[in-house]
Amino acid sequence: MVSRVIPVDPFDLVIFGGTGDLARRKILPGLFRRFCAGQMTRDSRIIGAARGDMDETAYRDMVREAIAEFGPSRSEACAVEDFLSCLGYVSVDARGDDGWCDLKSALREEEGIVRAFYFSVGPSPLKKLAERLRQHGLAHDEVRIVVEKPFGHNLASARALNEELARHFDESQIYRIDHYLGKETVQNLMAVRFGNMLFEPLWNAQYVDHIQITVAETVGVSGRGSYYDKSGAMRDMVQNHLMQLLCLIAMEPPARFDPDAVRDEKLKVIRALDPVDPDQIVRGQYTSDGAMASYREDVENAASKTESFIALKCYISNWRWANTPFYLRTGKRLSDRASEIAVVFKETPHSIFGIDSGRHRNVLSIRLQPNEGMTLGVTIKEPGPGGMRLVDVPLDMTFAEALGPDAEEAADAYERLIMDVIRGNQTLFMRGDEVEAAWAWTDPLIEGWERRGDSPKPYDAGSAGPDDAAFLINRDGRRWRRIKS
Numbered sequence: 001m002v003s004r005v006i007p008v009d010p011f012d013l014v015i016f017g018g019t020g021d022l023a024r025r026k027i028l029p030g031l032f033r034r035f036c037a038g039q040m041t042r043d044s045r046i047i048g049a050a051r052g053d054m055d056e057t058a059y060r061d062m063v064r065e066a067i068a069e070f071g072p073s074r075s076e077a078c079a080v081e082d083f084l085s086c087l088g089y090v091s092v093d094a095r096g097d098d099g100w101c102d103l104k105s106a107l108r109e110e111e112g113i114v115r116a117f118y119f120s121v122g123p124s125p126l127k128k129l130a131e132r133l134r135q136h137g138l139a140h141d142e143v144r145i146v147v148e149k150p151f152g153h154n155l156a157s158a159r160a161l162n163e164e165l166a167r168h169f170d171e172s173q174i175y176r177i178d179h180y181l182g183k184e185t186v187q188n189l190m191a192v193r194f195g196n197m198l199f200e201p202l203w204n205a206q207y208v209d210h211i212q213i214t215v216a217e218t219v220g221v222s223g224r225g226s227y228y229d230k231s232g233a234m235r236d237m238v239q240n241h242l243m244q245l246l247c248l249i250a251m252e253p254p255a256r257f258d259p260d261a262v263r264d265e266k267l268k269v270i271r272a273l274d275p276v277d278p279d280q281i282v283r284g285q286y287t288s289d290g291a292m293a294s295y296r297e298d299v300e301n302a303a304s305k306t307e308s309f310i311a312l313k314c315y316i317s318n319w320r321w322a323n324t325p326f327y328l329r330t331g332k333r334l335s336d337r338a339s340e341i342a343v344v345f346k347e348t349p350h351s352i353f354g355i356d357s358g359r360h361r362n363v364l365s366i367r368l369q370p371n372e373g374m375t376l377g378v379t380i381k382e383p384g385p386g387g388m389r390l391v392d393v394p395l396d397m398t399f400a401e402a403l404g405p406d407a408e409e410a411a412d413a414y415e416r417l418i419m420d421v422i423r424g425n426q427t428l429f430m431r432g433d434e435v436e437a438a439w440a441w442t443d444p445l446i447e448g449w450e451r452r453g454d455s456p457k458p459y460d461a462g463s464a465g466p467d468d469a470a471f472l473i474n475r476d477g478r479r480w481r482r483i484k485s
Helices: 021-036 056-070 077-084 100-106 126-135 155-166 184-195 232-250 259-272 295-299 413-423 432-452 467-474
Strands: 011-016 045-050 087-091 114-119 144-148 174-177 208-216 281-287 309-314 326-331 338-345 363-369 373-381 390-398 457-460
Touching: 011 021, 011 413, 021 045, 021 056, 021 077, 021 413, 045 100, 056 077, 056 087, 087 100, 114 126, 114 413, 126 144, 126 155, 144 413, 155 432, 174 413, 174 432, 184 232, 184 363, 184 373, 208 232, 232 259, 232 309, 232 326, 232 338, 232 432, 259 432, 281 295, 281 432, 281 467, 309 467, 326 467, 457 467
Parallel strands: 011 045, 011 114, 045 087, 114 144, 144 174, 208 326, 281 457
Antiparallel strands: 208 338, 281 309, 309 326, 338 363, 363 373, 373 390
16 A cells, blocks of 8 residues: 655744754654655755754754654655754743844744744743743744643643743644544544544443543653652553543544544543542552552652543543443553553343343453554454354454554654644644643642642553552443453
8 A cells, every 4th residue: 555645835934942852753754754755855954943942054963863763664865864954043031032033033034934833842941932922023923833731831821921921922823732542543533433423322321331542651761850750640541541541532523624623523522521529539659569669759859649540531521422431550660561542342231141141241442552453353253163152353453563663653643743733634632621631630630639738549560550449440340451452
């Protein structure tokens, strides 16, 4: 299968924080892959902007090293040099006035050139960057800005950030990026749901027993301790990543595949979420396994009550999902790295095969990482003589196997989303009211356990999380799906 790559319009993309870790690991290697694929044209320009005093040659050398470390496994030297010729660098002080005139002179004013600014920085410089862009005449009405998470620390801060950005930019110009929404499988979820008559009639409380959303990581928080200990798994993962997955799995069909139509339906899901009782939430914190440090050692806080794991059960109060539980869990230092949405269908109302045939359910497993793809479990007769013995087998659609090498070379989340910014397509980006609604649901849960002084349950590094998380779902007569890479 040959994929069709449509080039985007020529652009000037300024990356604030252009020497930072995210730029080196994801943004710049991703843009190089789009350049090699022919999607980024040779008349496009990428300008790194940071406080460091660096000339253009030094910046290109840094990007060359980043491509060698994080880029495609096979990179033609000529392609690398051609890509580097599209790069520039300007030293800019986000909080002062130094460098802004140089940046303005580096940008083109030609008609048909898309102008975008990627704020690959923490939340504190955002206000100043937005102000400086307007103050120095760099932000006209067609400019697009890309804002990285976290989008605030709570509802009040998210609202303040939205109001600050709105002083300088229209909502149609703001792209709040969540890389989970750029994953191929996440987008395929919409295609599977709304492009196949097979699934949509069954996608409701009448046929679905429950839904599990799991994002498990093997890494700890070492290196991110100062940020993570003020955030925790709820703020870092549930409020954004898992919330977005929940919205896509639960939303009503939009009238059309249009940015605001899709985001309107996602917003309805968030607003229909019920409050979660304390006994439906399990928080955990990993302990040392001897070889690796504990969470408290990683964050250098011996009294920390911040969770590195959270599991919760929630309900959506609407006609489609009434009384259907959604089980969410995410954590650090777990046994395997895996992200999965599992739609577990109900058992047949009556088995004609008798009690010896066992219990069987169809499960649609949507794997986000690793080995992106989908598996539908179906029940068949076990081959061989000896009666009607039933067995569950998977109908597997692993993208790399089903679609061939093109699937392996497909754009990763960041490069796909950046290309959407250049196209002006906001479908996979969060709207301001969506972010605020997510915080409005999340804040009372966090405030509740802080007010009660709850401590997270300890769990062994390399395990599936605290035992209480298993009890959360087991008491409903259900089981977590096994975490596996």
